[in-house]
Amino acid sequence: MKYARTFASELKHPDFPSQWVDLAIPYGQLKKCLKKVQKELSDLGLGPDTLSVLLEPSSGSPVLLNYKLDATNPNTLRPQLTVNIHTQDDILVDATLSEETRAFLKTLVASHDLPLGPREETTAEPAPPSSPNLPSASPPIRGAASPGGDAHSHFEVPLIYDGEFFNILLNNVIKLDSLQATQERSMSSEIVALGQDIARLSKPTHLAKNDLERWRAIFGLYLDAGVFFSTREEDHGYRDNGLAARQLTWFRSEMQRLDLARGFRLRGSRVALDRFLRLNVDLLRNLHFQEINKLAVTKILKKFDKRTSLAVSKTFPSTAKSGKLLAGALARDICAQISTELVSVVPQVADYLCPVCFTIAYRPIRLSCQHVFCIRCVVKLQRRLEKHCPLCRSDTVMTASPDNLDPKLQRFMKKYFPKESKEKQKANDLERGTEIYGPGYENTECSVM
Ligand SMILES: [Zn+2]
Ligand SMILES: [Zn+2]
Known part of the structure; x- marks a missing residue:
């Protein structure tokens, strides 16, 4: 065609x-x-x-x-x-x-x-x-x-x-840039509002119910889907509209399969999830529209070059100074915002792992280089007299003491990852008990702090 x-x-x-x-x-x-x-x-x-x-x-x-x-x-x-x-x-x-x-x-x-x-x-x-x-x-x-x-x-x-040709083209590129700017503004304010709502719906408190676990599962799945952006090595970078649409479909069907959209504890969560899905569909639709228009610009410039040899395909995009349409900035800007202001309001355990043992860094020790490890791993490093931080190689391990425990981070982990923190504490106790009492030690009845 x-x-x-x-x-x-x-x-x-x-x-x-x-x-x-x-x-x-x-x-x-x-x-x-x-x-x-x-x-x-x-x-x-x-x-x-x-x-x-x-x-x-x-x-x-x-x-x-x-x-x-x-x-x-x-x-x-x-x-x-x-x-x-x-x-x-x-x-x-x-x-x-x-x-x-x-x-x-x-x-x-x-x-x-x-x-x-x-x-x-x-x-x-x-x-x-x-x-x-x-x-x-x-x-x-x-x-x-x-x-x-x-x-x-x-x-x-x-x-x-x-001159007429380029001014028609430039004019339309400017209009599309401004359409994109308007759309970005409205998506952006929705991201902020939704982020605040989901933070509230998933916040663990002593008194009221929350949907923390459910939102964590949903956003964990969303991150796996990498709808608009992939951090995996084999397909790193921004998705085009076609691939993003397929990834979004995958996300929705997995959510259905795992029955994640039903049984929220709070009614507001259901509404927020619908808004989140709508936001994604909206971004996808904007990407699609911008993408086909960008392609139309590329095609007409190519045709121009073929018929005139004036080589404008290379020069027009930079001369037109299109900060939106031709720069393809929509995916980059909005995806970054979805990840920093929306998905990240529900902490994922993957962001709180000890870089040595890859389990939650519960009882977090912050070395003076600011890197955080779990207390067991720091103790083991000290016993082996390994004085360099495994991440930055600075000489900070041997000077660490119980004073390096980060109490604020510890409270945060206990609050947002109660299950994981408890399991880690149990494992730490078992390991220490085995060291003191021998391999027969089993931490069954003793109380866990
Ligand atoms: Zn560790
Ligand atoms: Zn370090």
Whole structure:
């Protein structure tokens, strides 16, 4: 299928509100405009082949073309095509130049009365005094030969449709950037509000019920799903919309299989879960819309380059300074926020493991280098006279004492991971008892502090 039709049918997706679709890249309009750009250039004798030769001339070519998108004025792009000619050479018969290029140069000669031949013997075709080649619709070419008989001349070739093309495109990119900014703001405030609600619903207190375990299981699963972002080595980085959609489906079906969405203790949790799922669907829908529009920009620029050889695919994105659409910032910014302000309000045990024994670092010892280990591992390191911190290698192990116990962190672990903390304490007691009383020691009845 032709891309224009693919894009049009993608925009019909029921998830996209019509206000969004109105802002989409006008691919068809740009394609029509591109035809005019092509004609404008070929009327000047600048077909894609000629342009590609003149923009990257082989050494010693007497003609040099330069093309850039000038973004001096905000919200407008002005394409600038300039010609530099080494006027001393007899360029009209130069063998390195194609017939087409010579035609272009004749047009130039005609409108500027340039000395484009050798100074002594004029073997070059004399330029006609007036210009039959110059298309009547085109404005005159601006510029001037350098004064004082300098061997170089410099001109700017005015391009009307080229300018029109880039301003249509730029305009739409700006609109899509601002749509994305609005959407990001609304998702962002929902993330903050939802984070506060879930923190409240999962907070362990002595008096009231909470849904801590349930939310931990849900977010643990969500982190495993890596819906928008993966930290695994084999597929590290941001997901595209298709993969994110599949991961979100996996997350939902696993949640159903494990029956996580039912049986909350607090009614507010059910509402919060629906909001969380809606937020994900919303982000996905935004990513999808931005992604297809970004692709439309890439496609039209590629087409532009193919038909003109002006190599704008590389320059347009940076010149347009699109901080949102073309930078693909949506996934990065919103995912980061989901993880720091939403998912992290429910602590996961994986973030509180001792880096030596990989169980919860209960009875946490904070060494003076600020790294935290469980008390048993620090004791063992000291017995083996290993004085360097296993994480940063600083000399901090032997000076650790009971004063290095982090009481605040210990309270936090006891509160948020009561089961894991209790098990760890039991295991510590058993290990210590075995050391003192021998391998027959069993910590069955004795009380655990
Ligand atoms: Zn440990
Ligand atoms: Zn350390």
